Amino acid sequence: MCKAVLSAVAILLTLYVTAVSGNYLPKTLLECFDHKVENSHEGVALARDLQKHCLDMFLHPTIKRNMTTDEVNYLQSIFRKIISESNHGSRVKRRTKLLEVFPKRIRREVRDPMSNWPKYSAAVRRLKFDMSGGTGTSRYDTIADLHRIAVDEAHGGPNFCPWHRLYLLIFETACGIAIPFWDSSIDFEMADPTESKIWTEDYFGNGFGEVESGPFSGFDTPIGPLIRNIGSDGSLFQKTGILRLLSKRRFAEINVGTSPDGDSLEDQHGQVHIWCDGQMNNLERSPFDPVFWSHHCFVDYIWELFRTRQKSLGINPATDFIPTNKTGQSPNDEARGITGYLNVDGYSNRIAKLVEYKLTPSCPKCSNSDAMHCDRAKKMCIADDRTVNSYVGHQEDAVKIANKYGLSNGNHGSAFTLMYRDARVRVDSVTLVYRIVRKTSKKLYYGLPQQTKKSYYRVPYTYKGTFQKRLSVTKWY
Numbered sequence: 001m002c003k004a005v006l007s008a009v010a011i012l013l014t015l016y017v018t019a020v021s022g023n024y025l026p027k028t029l030l031e032c033f034d035h036k037v038e039n040s041h042e043g044v045a046l047a048r049d050l051q052k053h054c055l056d057m058f059l060h061p062t063i064k065r066n067m068t069t070d071e072v073n074y075l076q077s078i079f080r081k082i083i084s085e086s087n088h089g090s091r092v093k094r095r096t097k098l099l100e101v102f103p104k105r106i107r108r109e110v111r112d113p114m115s116n117w118p119k120y121s122a123a124v125r126r127l128k129f130d131m132s133g134g135t136g137t138s139r140y141d142t143i144a145d146l147h148r149i150a151v152d153e154a155h156g157g158p159n160f161c162p163w164h165r166l167y168l169l170i171f172e173t174a175c176g177i178a179i180p181f182w183d184s185s186i187d188f189e190m191a192d193p194t195e196s197k198i199w200t201e202d203y204f205g206n207g208f209g210e211v212e213s214g215p216f217s218g219f220d221t222p223i224g225p226l227i228r229n230i231g232s233d234g235s236l237f238q239k240t241g242i243l244r245l246l247s248k249r250r251f252a253e254i255n256v257g258t259s260p261d262g263d264s265l266e267d268q269h270g271q272v273h274i275w276c277d278g279q280m281n282n283l284e285r286s287p288f289d290p291v292f293w294s295h296h297c298f299v300d301y302i303w304e305l306f307r308t309r310q311k312s313l314g315i316n317p318a319t320d321f322i323p324t325n326k327t328g329q330s331p332n333d334e335a336r337g338i339t340g341y342l343n344v345d346g347y348s349n350r351i352a353k354l355v356e357y358k359l360t361p362s363c364p365k366c367s368n369s370d371a372m373h374c375d376r377a378k379k380m381c382i383a384d385d386r387t388v389n390s391y392v393g394h395q396e397d398a399v400k401i402a403n404k405y406g407l408s409n410g411n412h413g414s415a416f417t418l419m420y421r422d423a424r425v426r427v428d429s430v431t432l433v434y435r436i437v438r439k440t441s442k443k444l445y446y447g448l449p450q451q452t453k454k455s456y457y458r459v460p461y462t463y464k465g466t467f468q469k470r471l472s473v474t475k476w477y
């Protein structure tokens with residue numbers, strides 16, 4: 001009780017001091033409001049979701065929790081499965097029966113009817129709500145948390161590809177079914193990729209606002225409900241960019257920091273994270289959006305195409321290392337968080353052999369997919385428009401969140417760095433809306449502890465007129 005009073009006083013004091021000193025909003029919160037809403041043209045409902053998302057990010061401090069023994073044991077059991085599976089090929093025949101751990105991992109494009117998307121996505125949902133560990137953390141969340149632990153050792157250097165290759169195997173083993181990859185260059189070819197059928201209940205669920213349709217609806221994450229804001233910034237994979245990578249010979253030429261032209265697989269992949277936004281645009285927490293697995297599976301697919309080409313050029317990809325002084329990124333360092341594995345295993349042909357990739361759909365058939373078609377002029381498969389807008393509005397009470405978590409400043413992890421702005425993303429000058437949103441956000445923030453639901457909902461509507469006007473006149477491409 002006393003604590004509650006003290007913290008309430010502390011909050012009021014903070015508000016008073018910031019008001020007097022002229023810093024109206026905490027910087028992180030202001031930046032989030034500004035950036036998200038500036039880049040959003042989907043109307044009031046989305047703006048409200050985004051404002052709430054900013055509050056969530058602000059109010060949830062990063063929990064540096066340690067894994068429980070049960071969680072560690074669970075992960076260990078998965079590692080052991082993969083180890084025995086990868087030993088399979090090198091052992092004598094009599095062990096064959098014993099080691100039928102996993103049916104062949106055949107990975108296909110999400111929208112290829114053979115990809116088993118319905119089965120796979122159901123398995124993901126099962127894992128998300130699998131609380132059998134009894135620790136209050138679902139099996140999905142335990143695996144997703146590994147990424148936060150390995151942020152430094154798995155990004156910004158040569159270990160990006162090998163670490164994520166092992167990471168995909170872990171998730172896939174837990175699901176018990178091959179991960180379908182998302183070739184986002186199929187969507188990039190559309191006039192407006194945010195209209196792709198992939199953002200419907202048949203595939204990833206809605207791309208704007210909190211995810212409330214499809215197999216991942218209602219997913220909660222450590223930084224609030226699962227949310228997306230597709231096409232606001234960044235870029236999807238582009239065929240020209242992929243071909244550029246595939247024309248290189250050595251790993252160092254496609255690696256971030258060592259590629260001579262500043263182009264790398266990791267940078268290109270980061271653009272897609274930014275494009276999806278929400279949890280996907282949070283370096284530590286991105287695996288909490290299941291889109292992560294299919295996106296990273298495509299990154300791994302590109303790497304495998306690269307490796308295959310290397311072999312044809314007489315280069316062994318399993319030993320094509322780059323010297324690095326980055327902590328935990330050397331080939332013989334342990335793969336961070338993946339006990340029993342070294343980074344070198346991620347490069348190995350033994351691990352690569354566990355997976356078989358089917359080529360991404362191509363013309364004229366485009367795998368007979370119901371979500372893409374062959375453009376005969378361009379000679380490439382292009383994603384279909386969804387026929388209905390899958391966005392479902394959502395209303396949440398900011399007061400509840402504030403009361404539950406208290407107004408503490410939170411550190412929510414660094415974002416994927418922005419390399420360049422793609423001309424096709426929906427960014428144009430929104431000075432007027434921007435100014436109004438700043439004002440309403442300020443009100444929203446100040447009002448948090450006492451504000452009634454009614455006045456909270458009134459806030460976004462104050463700029464409704466402006467938004468609708470802009471929607472009718474704005475074309476982003």
Ligand SMILES: [Cu+2]
Pocket residue numbers: 147154155164
């Ligand atoms: Cu990552």
